[in-house]
Amino acid sequence: MDDAYSTSMSAAGESADVAGLSQLLALKSGDTFLVADAWGDLRGAADGLFVADTRILSRFVLTIGLSKPSRLTSGVSADNVFFSCHTTNRPLPPMGGRSAPAGVVHVERRRFLWEGRLYERLRMVNHGVDDILLPIAYDYDADFADIFQVRGTRRERTGRVAEPELDGRRVAFSYHGLDDRIRRTCLAFSEPPHKLTRRRAEFMFSLPRGRRQDLYVECGADRCETPDGDRFRRASVEARLHMRRKRRRGASLRGPRSPRFNDWLDQSRADIALLTTDLDTGPYPYAGTPWFSTPFGRDGIIAAWQMLWLDPSLARGVLTYLAGRQATETSAFQDSQPGKIMHETRQGEMSALGEVPFALYYGGVDTTCLFVALAGAYARRTGDLETVRAIWPNLQAAAGWMATCGDSNGDGLIDYARAAETGLSNQGWKDSEDSIFDRDGRFPKGPVALVEVQGYAFMAWRAMADLERLLNLGDGGAYAARAEAVRSLVEDRFWMPDAGFYAVALDGDGRPCEALTSNAGHLLFSGLPAPDRARQVSRRLMSGAFRSGWGVRTLAEGQPRYNPMSYHNGSVWPHDVAFAAAGMAGYGDKDAARLLLEELHEAATHFHNRLPELFCGFPKSVGEPPIAYPVACLPQAWAAGSVFLMLQAALGVQIDAIEGEVRIHDPILPHGLDRLTAESLTVGDASLDLHFSRVDGHVVVSPRNRTGPLRVTTVR
Structure with a gap:
């Protein structure tokens, strides 16, 4: 994932709680998301209820009769709106001389998020032969940790957490941050607890045999209203209808005789809808949960591009949002320069204080090129020249950055070197600190020019040429010439004849870094390589060194630093596979695209039809599933969107609204x-x-x- 802390995530096996991230279940609504274990509990590790990058509820643990209940089943609904967990009691403590045996009380924990609030219903049904006194307890806390603290970043100082305030059936938490903001949490119950303390609510329910009892709970950052069944039902209907509207945007895909394939399509579309937040500028696909539930430039552009043929509204929302946050000044801390497009934005306390640079961070070398290229693709797909005309000054500024600041040494190639130690050391999509190296494993000195970024720049210059003509602002000749100049430079300087492949990068001395990586698949997607070279690249990417049987690895087996369990050096990333497949299809190798689509489909079936951000690159073994990467984001927007780009490539669909064809x-x-x-x-x-x-x-x-x-x- 593209964030300065991806490297620390790669090492996150240090924590058993973080290593269990793949077992956590997520809900999201707007800028609010919740990550909990299979029981629905929050235990203050990599879980919690988050609003605007702050954990407003860090502990929320249910016990029944002083014990953790026995879980029957749990999961998230197909539309990603509801979490439910079905449990039953362990033996209950004696009440009035008698104790109830295990397995007589069914307890369903059902929850959803809506408009910044957590709604939960606890439904208890006595299936025993006797009346029961049922002790229920919630343990809770609110630590107001910044998202980067939750991910392991230490802080020398923090603000002050006030003592919780109690009010009958409510508990109010507050935190006075170092940024002088007061952040609040209010937890409320529909029934007054038998005992209420600052960290625990205890209930004693009289449950006659065959009878049902409901307890409603709400938690939010802004208000503390009394929960009840009507509020729960009204909000749940609104949440489900809102998600249904998001899922029905644009065109739909159905394969009527392949229910398994339909399940993958449905889950992927539901995940895109879940991660998409309706901002003032339009819908924006947030990158992923739990760590990246925020607008990212690169991720938003790629997810929108994957969905462009089906739902262009995402591209419009992404372009409009990013145009409004384009850099206008130079800042080493933010890695910004005039015309550069945002990499990431955050709302938490650490970002506001400048402890991390991500309040508005620009340390992505490829995002600006992708922004321009997406604008060109959007215009052709939709014919919406009004939107393009509105952001034309932003496109010109972005092109200006590409021609000047983006090419720091004036050699005609886009390059990067981080401006401050707080930023990303690598600034392409493989942004972990060990992802770019030479064939001997040594890291290159900067500035570094990545091969796929030159492909994006090639697309961007061609898009500018096309848009200039469409807007009747010129003949596009100068932009087209720049595109061809980039093509010539890449073919001359990145091509490795002996390997029949492109180098991953050029170092600061202009020498190629000759490691064999999947980045060349993105170059195929751009359409830059000559056809004969594209065929050689396709053959190499489809060889056993790259293909695991579950898709294309990020690094060929046998290369220095190859590790199938690493973040970028031998793992499989679905969006990376999709780019390679689409690139191969663009050069006529449809069979390769089909095969990769089938491999990702089979992998998806083992992940309950929800492809993670990445998974390990171990070779496929008969009868065994792909091996999960323990801290992969799930769901992830560009992983969910991969199937749609690959299907477009396999079907060969090109939509040109300008030509009406x-x-x-x-x-x-x-x-x-x-x-x-x-x-x-x-x-x-x-x-x-x-x-x-x-x-x-x-x-x-x-x-x-x-x-x-x-x-x-x-x-x-």
């Missing part, structure tokens, strides 16, 4: 999927459905329900 290039479907329909594709003022089906060994496309002027062209 949908082009289908040599469509293929993965094995086992004979039919697939893209419904309600909007192209300018027109719309249609595209139905793909396998007939006599070939995939044919049938346009249906077409409205408005729109051409559909099939090319083989």
Whole structure:
């Protein structure tokens, strides 16, 4: 993941609690998210209820009869709105001379988030033969830790946590931060506890046989209203309807004869909807939970690009948001320069105080190029020149950064070297400190020019040329010439003839770093390489050294620093695989794209159809699942979006609203999927459905329900 603390995350095995991150379950609503264990408990490790990068509830543990209940099952609903955990009691302590045996009380813990609040319902049903006195207790606390503290960053000083205030059925916490802000938490119960202290609420419910009792709990940062069933039901309906609206944005994909594939599509679409927050500038896909539930520049752009053919509203929201936060000044601490596009933004106390640079941080070398390239792709996909015209000054400023500050040594290539020790040492998508090196394992001196970034710059210059023409501002010739200059430089300086591959980077002396990495797959996606070289790269990426059987590894087996359990040096990242597959398909290697799609699909089935941020790159073994990376974010936007980019590549769908045309290039479907329909594709003022089906060994496309002027062209 692209954050200065990805390196410390890689070493997070030091903590058993953090190492169990993959077993935690997440809910999200706007800038609020919750991470809990399978019982729904928060224990103050890598879990909690977070609002605006601050943990407002650090402990929330349920006990029944002084014991942790026996868990029957738990999980998050298919639409990502509800968490539920079904438990039963262990033997209850004697009450009035009798004790209830284990397994007679069913306790369902059901919760969701809505408008910055946690809503929870505890439903208890007595299935025993006797009436029961049921002791229930919640232990709670609020430490107001900044997200970076939760992730392991130590602070020399913190603010002051006040003593909790008690009021019958409510507990109010507050924290006076070093940034002079008062942060609050209020925890409220629908029933007055039998005993209420600053850290614990105890209840004693009389539960006749066959009867049910509900307890409602709410927790939020702004107010403390009394929970009840009506509030719970009203808020739950609003939360579910809001999620349904987000899931139904844009076109939909269905494969009617492949329920397993449909499950993957549905889960991926639900995860994109979960992570997308509706900001004033439009929908923005936050990067992932738990660590990256905030706008990231690179992640937002890539997720929006993956979804562009189906739902262009994400791209519009991302472009508009990032344009409004474009750098206008130079700051070493923020790694900002005029025209540069934001890498990350945070709202917590440590960011506000400058203890970390991420309140508004610009240390990503590729985000500015991707921003411009996405604008070009968005304009072609939608014909929405009004939005592009509104951000044209931002695009010009971004292009200006690429031509000046982005090329620090004037050699025509985009490069980076961090401006301050507090920032990222590596500033491409592989941003852990050990991810860029030479064939002998040595780290390069800066400034470093990454190969995939030059591909993004190539796309950006071509996009500027196209947009200048579309907006009637010029002929685009100067921008097109820059694109070709980048192409020539990459082909001349990055190509390694003996390896038949591109170097991952050039170091500060202009020497190639010759490690064999997956970055070259992104270069294929850009369309920069000559066709013969692209074929050589595809063959190498599809070789056993790169392919694990679950997708393409980030680093070829046998290379220095290769480690299938590492963050970037031998693991498998779904979005990385998707870029490579789309690049191969763009050069005509549809079989490779199909195979990689099938491999990721099989991996997804082992992860309950939710691809994580990354997983280990161990070779596939018959009958065994892929091996999880323990601190991978789950869900992750660009992992969820991978299936949609790969399907677009396999189906060969290109949408050009400017020309009023949908082009289908040599469509293929993965094995086992004979039919697939893209419904309600909007192209300018027109719309249609595209139905793909396998007939006599070939995939044919049938346009249906077409409205408005729109051409559909099939090319083989």
